[in-house]
Amino acid sequence: MEERAKCLALLGAGALVGSVSTIFLLKLRARRTVKQCEEKGVELNITGNGNSRMAGLDLLSDEIVSEQLKRNIQFFGLEPQQKVTASYVVVIGLGGVGSHAASMLLRSGIGKLLLVDFDQVSVSSLNRHAVATRADVGIPKAQCLKEHFLSIFPECQIEAKVLLYDASTEEEILSGHPDFVLDCIDNIDTKVALLAACVRRGLKVLSATGAGARADPTRIRIADLRQSTNDPLSRAVRHRLRRDHGIEGGITVVFSLEKPKAKLLPFKGPSGEEENPSDYQILPGFRVRIIPVLGTIPAIFGQVMASYVLTQLAGLQVQTEPIVNLDIDHYRMLHQRLIEHEESLYGTALQVQVDVEEVMFVVKELWHGRSAREPFAKDVGRGMWRSVNELMLVRWDQEKPASVANLILLKFKEAEEHESRVLEDIKEREPEYFVRVTSILKRAELEFGL
Template sequence: MSKSPFTDAIAALASNHQVQLAMTAVGASLVTSFAFTTYNTFQRNARTKAAKRDAPDVHLPFTRDASGIGFTKEEKYDEEIIKEQLARNIVFLGEEGIEKIRHSFVIIVGAGGVGSWAALMLLRSGVEHIRIIDFDQVTLSSLNRHAVATHEDVGTPKVIALKRNFEQIAPWAKIEPLTQLFNKNSAPQLLAGNPDFIIDAIDNIDTKLALLKYCHDNHLPIISSMGAGAKADPTRVQISDISQTFEDPLARAVRRRLRRMDVESGITVVYSTEKPNIKLLPLDESRIDNADEYATLPDFRSRILPVLGTIPSIFGMTIATYIITTLASYPIQPLANKNRDSLYARIHRDLQVRENKTYGTDIIPLDKRDVGYAVDEIWRGRSVISGASEKLTLLRWDKTQPLSLQNCVVLTKEEAAKHDAIVGKPEDYYPREVVELVHARFKEEREFAMFR
């Protein structure tokens, strides 16, 4: 039988000594690779089984400490397990940074959409002592934004739902769930223990102000969440001092009321520069006459603010990131909003030019900060006539009176040109609703001026 050319070629290769050596090497490599992979798989499975075997039961008893607030646990956990769980953070922040985080104590007031996400990410990042304060329970409507709550948690206090979940993630952490309503009278007890950080995740403005004022007066480090409701743009979420916020109605209200408490700045906040276009949902007609009866508590909001569930989570994770980087001495540096600063500078220049041209004034009594205050605080960043928010300028309302915060209005440039042409009192020129709004804002500013 004749041999084919292919068979002859194979025979020739097989008789070649170099080819034989190469084939032997390839075969040995395959065997070695298989053995190495099998060994690694075996070792990994063995470590996993050992970790599960050595990890204590996560459902562990808690006992009150001497203060009556905190909880103590005596169980010990394998340090290698904890460090393996935090391995990625250790690589990022270093051993020293992680140790600072692990030995920190954070108090979270408010366990809703923002607070629950902040608490969850602090726990996952290594914080081993967390106190969570909230009087409210999980509802079906809160499942769109709560970090851990499920259908089984509906009707359960939010802090208990968090504690149950957290024990499954980091059973060695000390979690203090306090089902209580924060107020200025309970503050000394609820905030006791020298916390490294306090998170304000409260959506009731009076309670929020009580917390911020207490922390400011007692030099307790706090970061506060402003309004996450009615927002949808994640690129607008910012970190800044309360004095530098804008476009956030809740931040504006908090800012102005804090001034009345002699607090100008020094409180870090997370807020959104997005202009909300969605308002509170109307009450059912049957509830209008007795709206207060449908509030969670007296003085709490009874109407519903639409919330896109993703935004509170972003607020919460932003807060957690700020805290863990600060604790680890890896501080982030939030970008200043240069666009707003440039807007104030431009409006200030326009005001100087107008005052000089119209009244012969070389020096005006308002600086750039005053201009920013007038634009965003008094006039909410909008023209008093049209409500427009573009191409704005600042000018005197009554041309016969000196320029001041109580005699200047925000208009568009086109509206300002018409205003300059008015002869006589502006009250005789504009519609009644515009005049009433101007006078109401001036009255409001006179009241706030006592605290500036």
């Protein structure tokens, strides 16, 4: 009991010291702020928009700011964090993705933020918004974020614009030489116009694609727009940029390799009957129908965007995982190789129940272009063009046909060894491998309704 009392006393003393030191720092900061501003002839703006950022002063010289960003400084180093703190970022679209991206940028010390969205907080958006509460319902999302942000990092210069991005607002939103623009818009017309304007102006832009109807956070990737797959929004944006603006690529996007788990819900009018959604659009081209959203996924999209921007601004080199994207000839080759192998082994290819498109699903979606014996990517991206020459599709269970739910990708020697064994032997000797493969094939079975 005595030892416990001592521990509690020490903890209490530590908490007291921490509280006193924080109060001391706050008071010291206030005195230094006034003194620095007097020396530099800077007028303090106490009223107005509530921003207390002082022009021309290094934010990290402030004790409170330095303490608040201490972990970032320890991670990046002082000079890289100074680059972050001196940066200006524009975030357009402040829903589930944009609000989380903006929130983490703020908490990481971005010195200047422009928040842009024409919409208001709704009750249904509370399942994925970063900061909004029920009390915020009905107010503009941009205003909502700014008010919350000023209580988190008041030194940040925050500007909120309740605007729809289009040709008439382009100059107002994109002027000022931002270091990065985050496109978190879910409307194709607006998204394409913004991305084209950023390319034309030479601005660094990071774009979010569809985060709705997904559930697997492990499949979120960062890559060039040309490499994004399984995303209808990406596909439409690629087509429009190429057709209307002659832009083939060079735009970095955050997207999910996962196929959407649901589609847009049918639109029902006031009568409860299904009606044409375009009759109810507030603005041309804006979606009225609802796509189901698991709130965690747009939040992770936003966090991924913030991480990418912060590391770019700080100059930290991060090697993102390359996207396996074989062309159709490679899938045809693997399909033909399967047919020839079946004929050689069984005397016929009648049990091959997959076409080239389904081979694409098996190779890309199930096995990510590598041997089923390699649980982690070792040779992806450009290396895949070479390694595919060493891979083939074979049956997992030799008693069943070569279907989507019964094909694994292996190297030639691995395939030969696999076909010399029975599944019971694999299950007994390699239980982890057996469970992993069967769970992947079960997913294929469910997706194709087999």
